[in-house]
Amino acid sequence: MARITRADVEHVAELARLALTDDEIERFTEELGAILEHAAQVSSLDTAGVPPTAHPLPLVNVLRPDEVRPGLDRDEVLAQAPAAEDGRFRVPRILGDVP
């Protein structure tokens, strides 16, 4: 597989919502390249027809009676947020121009 480039790292940082510095981008380009080279050893095994394992247990849906139960206390939860207002989390502008 092709070695990871600086442009790849910049793209992935955007996907991961990480505002990396130039130094970090430089360092991760090199380090991720080395780690991925090792990880690519998985390609050397023949896995034709082998199903993937996403989870170690044979899980089935877990159901419970649809009964009202107390949830977390809203004020206690909001008290832990960086900003809250009127019983909701407060965030900066998501869409549109600055008013």
Added chain:
Amino acid sequence: MTALELAAAVRAGERSAREVVDEHLAAIDARDGELHAFNHVMADSARDAADVVDIAVARGDDPGPLAGVPIALKDNLCTRGVPTTCSSRILDGWRPPYTATVVERVLATGGIPIGKTNLDEFAMGSSTEHSAFGPTRNPRDPSRVPGGSSGGSAAAVAAGFAPLALGSDTGGSIRQPAAFCGVVGVKPTYGAVSRYGLVAFASSLDQIGPFAVTVADAALLFDVIGGPDPLDSTCIASARAPIAESVDDGIEGLRVGLFAELLDGVDADVAGRVHEAAGALRAAGAKVGDTSVPAAAYGLSAYYLIAPAEASSNLARYDGVRYGLRVDGDDAASMNARTRDAGFGAEVKRRIMLGTYALSAGYYDAYYGQAQRVRTLIIRDFDATYRDFDVLLAPTTPTTAFEFGAKTSSPLAMYLSDVCTIPSNLAGHPSMSVPFGTGADGLPVGVQVLAPALGEPVMFRVARAIEQAAPA
């Protein structure tokens, strides 16, 4: 005194829980400035909980099997109203609005949470050097790392700060530090213990488990924390018989396999201890043979695609909106990105980047998909081996505890210290580390006992036999 002895003395009214707790708090005061096992010592709430236990005993009530026993909690287990940091700046100041199921069970059986222990940030690391609050030192030799990520919990037990501790193990984070610090550490079967209230790292691999000085104490804590929990849908729904009473049942006739792939390439003194332990098991009546789990040789590679992929998804929740740190930006997206760059340390960012890349369009099948298929092959090879053997024996780590800074410049070198522990996480199997003598440098060596899913009863019996034969 062991946890079993302490609890018996407290239940019988021979010792007060308050006195037990005060003794352990004094030990922490005396030496934790040097070791830094704890991020936060819960002195006041521990004394209050001890008083509740003592009042119950005075009234003639039984507080439960952990009566008055101090327990150190890894700081990624949520404790309502008590700071839970995951050793990360991004959770600075956060106090969870709920308590992890395992902690509730400790409290319900008379146990005393005594503090929150240091870890590699979000449990990502093998030395606690990736903690935002500085590393923990190994009580056996403070110039060495305690291992990680649950290094604080292992050090707390090794230093006598608490007879028991809880940690979490995603790729070896309980067993590796247990081996480095010379204590017992157990990773249970996936789903044997509720993960409710454990801050998620890689959800298909994470399990909570005990640290203790003795195998019997580890069984005691495992019995308390295990079992079904409606708050964790991945928790096995059927109840299991307690382990504690069968720990001493012996190993006559059990088939023990020496795990070839994990003995290959480890330090000679460490491998020598494993062979010595195998000899002791043979002498105690077990049948010992060589065996192989060929695909396990690819465990490390598969793990370092699967775990970061899951982590990149789990850690998306740290967005500056709901908890901890926020760094302002012009809009929500820049606030998210600035908060995450300021709040996460280098190793966490590295794994988020690695996982996001492995899951991204064009690479998903070659990396993440292939790693998941290799995971299937590893499980199949284990299944084949367990047709001939009841348990497997291996080193817990390739080396004894290393020096600070020895592996921080190369992420890959650090990752390689998990090579012996990762296969059990990928398979969802139980595994535990038992101290067995020292290496050439005089530092503890851990022997690892691996078992198939739900094989804890046999695994603990074998661990007990190894403990009995361990060199002084």
